[in-house]
Amino acid sequence: MPALDVAGEFETIERLLKPLAHPEWARGLMDDVAVLPSRPGHDLVLTKDALVEGVHFLAGDPLDTVARKLLRVNLSDLAAKGAEPFGYLLSCFWSERCGWPEREAFAAGLAEDQARFDVALLGGDTVKTPGPASFSLTALGWAPAGRAVARAGAQAGDLVFVTGAIGDGLLGLRAARNELSLDPERIAALIDHYRAPTPRLDFAPAIREFATASVDVSDGLIADLGHVAKASGVGIALNLNVLPLSAAAQAWFDDRVDAQMSLEDLASGGDDYEIAFTAPPRHEEALRREAERQLVRLTRIGEVRAGSGLVATFDDRPVALSRSGWTHD
């Protein structure tokens, strides 16, 4: 494509993006394409998610955290499939507010997370937009041939697990919007999670080994488990009473009057980026051992049944679900 970002494009690539490039496969970002050798015995797993300012991140968010979120939400999709990420392609739609300091911050955020998650930039492009700053990222990973876990695959009798805590995505957004009253420390932790959630890559090998079906919690736990139920042709029962909460979410929850509605809120919010998955009971012990080894919190939150759809229970009674998941409106 033409050089769209005009003066800035070549300099952005040269100064900011080249240092992030894969030393071999990216061809120095100078060849319009990336070229990857095949990896026999492995499948390539690809995902592509976009972020728009004012929709998926707040207008004031620092661009280093935006870059990290962009990378992390895509890596989260790979983790949930049991894939091991190695690289990504990037499209930046820079808005008016994206001058050099903002672009440098963006690249610094990527550099930090590249090192943390051992991935490298493979290619992409950078353009100017008269609209809000927007970014699209294509993440690539490997999985042993035929072993990438799907949403389909859950069997009646399987147990349902989730990593980490649920609800910090929703509360983090509210905290970032200054809508929560909690200790400053709690608020900071929630905002951190909203701006840069942690993809559960450490747990991806266990997912690949033991999960029958898996999804990352982005639309909301209830909606995402609903997707698994639908894709697998089974029913799923989710016990809201055992929903794992972070310390900050617990502090928020302790001040609520309506426990059931609060838990339903947290399980309907999105942006958690934990992995929800199903596995046969015989693997529970191995999963718990692996979780302990990786310092990952693992909670059994339900079970798979014959039938269809998702039923959430509170105090052993089914809850009438009013919302199917997260929306940005």
Next chain:
Amino acid sequence: MPALDVAGEFETIERLLKPLAHPEWARGLMDDVAVLPSRPGHDLVLTKDALVEGVHFLAGDPLDTVARKLLRVNLSDLAAKGAEPFGYLLSCFWSERCGWPEREAFAAGLAEDQARFDVALLGGDTVKTPGPASFSLTALGWAPAGRAVARAGAQAGDLVFVTGAIGDGLLGLRAARNELSLDPERIAALIDHYRAPTPRLDFAPAIREFATASVDVSDGLIADLGHVAKASGVGIALNLNVLPLSAAAQAWFDDRVDAQMSLEDLASGGDDYEIAFTAPPRHEEALRREAERQLVRLTRIGEVRAGSGLVATFDDRPVALSRSGWTHD
């Protein structure tokens, strides 16, 4: 990621995008990821380019042609490397103006070109934006291992060739903006080229076989050959007198007073999406035979020399190049 396009996202995927999905690797667009088997003996070639309304296409352009252009500019990058495309991932940033008819037109444009170029949708996402409609596409292709052609590789003594005609990208934009006075038939041909250029996929095998260096003409022939010279560490001499023109461009050119400046304009414009490449003289005959067989116009436009940089000549005299290529400002 959360369901951003809210009401519209699921329906857009279900009704419009699923029919475009690869029957196996896209997992029905329901699994957040695409999963590709490895292809032993082949490299995967990837490219990612974006289009923004008002920057890379005009606000009034029908969305079926926008979709086709989006796909084609990416396929053009693969063709220039000698790669054979098989699929793509897509991010749609729908603006306010993108209602159902516009989305349907977009999908119809993709469907038409998928069939023409034998590629399938692998995944991606769709979101709403308060800004201009924008699209990002990641195209994937195969090349025999180690055979994807680079910008680097041109050798002193090589000849320089270009497929098709140069300048229709620039004149097409002017025609679409109603800035040209030519026969309506010529105008229509130029607008067609601007809206849906033809990626030279038929010629990709010949490029792979014979080219030492190659690039698709997107920034402008002069700028793109300059990239080849730089990446290859050689000089390139371009003869403007033999610049291949379409019938429409020839008609425009015949009305010009300053032949040299007009040719320089055409060679500095972008959006041509032809392949400019270098090859040793001993392959010229085989290249011409292959071009004839594929009904592709092939023109020898220059030669590679020791040294550096690009020199354009007109009537055997060097031209002082005032512009390095296409910009969108």
